[in-house]
Amino acid sequence: MGLREWIALPELGMVGLRAKIDTGASTSTLHASDIVPFEKKGKQWVRFTAHLGTLVQRRHRCEAQVVSVKTIKSSNGQAQTRYVIRTLLALGDRTWPIEFTLACRKTMRYRVLLGSKALVQAQLVVNPALTYVQEKPTLSLPGAQ
Template sequence: MKNKMIVGALESCDLPELDLHQVQMRVDTGAATSSLHVDNINEFMKDGKRWVNFDIHPDVHNVDTVVNKTLLLKGKKVVKSSSADKEKRVVIKTAIQLGGQEWVIKLTLTDRSSMKNLMLLGREAMQGRLLVDPSHEFVVSDRD
């Protein structure tokens, strides 16, 4: 347990490959996978590889700003939501920066517009790196 970063139930992270900075996320040990809110998800083939194209709102306070991204599709995963609904989601890999550290995580892309936090950090992304203190928020990051 030594050398693990202690985080709170809410933190802010950067996803530099997606041009997202200070993204407020829910740190959720009850969720296996991490997810990010995006719009207009389109899968396609290029040079024999599967790709995904999607829109992101980098400023949650200004939904008029839209950034379009295209990344390699790393796979698909069936995810059971908090309401017990099952959804097949596309999976990408991207770097996350949190508390002065950076590592690569898998992210499922979905519509989280009805959720309070547009990103959820699940167990798989935390494994071996983080310990969660649910009684605190923004332990290693600033409030946006």
């Protein structure tokens, strides 16, 4: 795979996301705002707004079960507490579950960062000289006809 790839998050209803592959980051991160925790059937969940696109901002309202809450040290050295969710990632012709931390990435060029844990799970190899090697995912969204 290349340094940047098209992905989809079908369980969250999102397709056509550009992701930056960051082998130096352990965790994957999804740009989110308006994060509100709530309880559903005795489990902890979050509602949040996912932000898509760089030139044209699109917002997508999501809900996901919380896997954990982690303290993450960002690239600028600041520690931040983040909710962690698990959802399916579609990349090329592969789909597998990964964990994302939810964080504000509005100052970052890419709204999605794929860390090394996600790559190891799928046994993917990155060639940083390439970009958009994989085809755009064409999975149908849950409930789509």
